[in-house]
Amino acid sequence: MKICVLPGDGIGPEITAQAVRVLNSLDLKFEMEEALLGGGAVDATGNPYPEATQKLAREADAVLLGAVGGPQWDSLPREKRPERGLLGIRKDLNLFANLRPAILYPELANASTLKPEVVAGLDILIVRELTGDIYFGQPRGVREENGERVGFNTMVYSESEIRRIGHVAFQAAQKRNKKLCSVDKMNVLECTQLWRDVMIEIAHDYPDVELSHMLVDNAAMQLVKAPKQFDVMVTGNMFGDILSDEASMLTGSIGMLPSASLDDKNKGLYEPSHGSAPDIAGLGVANPLATILSAAMMLRYTFGLEEQALRVENAVKKVLAQGYRTGDIYERGTNKVGTREMGDAVLAALA
Amino acid sequence: MKICVLPGDGIGPEITAQAVRVLNSLDLKFEMEEALLGGGAVDATGNPYPEATQKLAREADAVLLGAVGGPQWDSLPREKRPERGLLGIRKDLNLFANLRPAILYPELANASTLKPEVVAGLDILIVRELTGDIYFGQPRGVREENGERVGFNTMVYSESEIRRIGHVAFQAAQKRNKKLCSVDKMNVLECTQLWRDVMIEIAHDYPDVELSHMLVDNAAMQLVKAPKQFDVMVTGNMFGDILSDEASMLTGSIGMLPSASLDDKNKGLYEPSHGSAPDIAGLGVANPLATILSAAMMLRYTFGLEEQALRVENAVKKVLAQGYRTGDIYERGTNKVGTREMGDAVLAALA
Ligand SMILES: [Mg+2]
């Protein structure tokens, strides 16, 4: 079980260090090796996704990433920006399935802009296709027509692309509450009519999962109206971009949200949903829980270690119940701790 | 000032009647004529948008619509469904600008799933382009490629299409708080890069309006996080479909939301955002306020009667402050009334 660790920029190294401690405490036989990605990689090698990192990432079973980027790299040409490193590794490893949980721990319900009774205990998993759809479709561009500019992009999905993300979503639903909601706009878009048709075909392989369908505009409403109705949602790249961000904001605590991006052999890149927070980098105050929860996703989705994944997730629940909070989720009456102390608390809860 | 009144199906006739009473009480010289649209039109003529209605709608300056549809017409062939009447009249009149306010009156803040401090007093106007974008773009369909099906649709906007919806949005912002947020996905979609470019060009004509830009995934988040930051938002057909539905659900009281669809000469179709509610049709309990507020939008956008529009809107605020509520917005401690009594209350508040 080989893990490539990419601490990245900003708070990346601090939060990744805590997730590595957690993984090492589990008495599993992980081989871990660190490499550069993002701004630090540009500074050291001129390339945000250097060859040494490519080699390591390709050989590993899973990649644990902190975060990349910071203001000092914003003026670089586009191909040298830290974000290019992230796009580069996703493409290189063919990570087509993005898993974005939106979880709201009851202790943090106040952080949401929604009423506690609507969101406390929220636990949705959004499965977003990550390498197709209108974001990558051809033809695209701006052409001249009748003396004016006309902009165009192409939404496109093949049967096989839909099928492989569908299987990821059904299998994720099997590991959870066995409810899958596929989101499309089949009443208007033929491309998403095919999406729905293929989802219905695949469903025969998963008789234990209850498949439902929802139009994207209604899904955007239902996430606000009654988000707890959902277990797993699966949708294309663009709708998934919009809905996963909407869903994450329902929780009000982005510092808690992990993510995974998988290939077709369950090799995965695991990273927190939040950014590199350069403003608090190096201060030891960043919240490591999203990264620790990303490591738990790694245990579940790449290594199939469901029990160990649950152990880590329960340890996180326990430290929240015990009142430990980093600054981003602090409320009066709780115990404010730094990054390392939060890691200590999780390790203690695991012991 | 000629108004074509289309009561439609379900609760349509009841709620439209109250809006007509309100319009007639203003001592303006309206000519009103009624016609058939939707299921009732199919029953009477076999056509959901009959020729007599077409003639009247084309001659009128504005159209006031109740709602169309009901279960008794669901089994008809697609071209005879009541909804076809609505699509038909929108297309026939070339109504490219859809105006969807999301307003939450402080008295109704409890109806929202969001915390009162986040949404009380919310007043957003979403301007959605209604006749272009991926919903209408060519080419489209499902083709065979390498032995499998491939679904595709085309997002497309010409400069002139963007310009005309832009002007509507800037002018709407001038009538409000002079802040316009244009929503796109320019970092990934060339079509929406053109959208942003054209919005920036038009902005020169409106130096009194502050233009900002937001990516659609961030907009979906910000509507949940801090919806009161917005005044007017403008976006394409698909993003507008998703965001206007999300925004309407922030209010929790769809029975209060009007809408307008305009052509390039400010001729408009005005209708509540809610449906025909066949389950309560004819009972005299439906909420007529969204239709009355739609009539207020007609005064503002088609007839330029800002003062009269405000009079009607203030009358609605007053009846809410007085505690009048139809069943859909009723809470303990308020005064539950029927459709006609609510109309009476608005007329009294106007007097
Ligand atoms: Mg996004």
Ligand SMILES: [Mg+2]
């Ligand atoms: Mg819609």
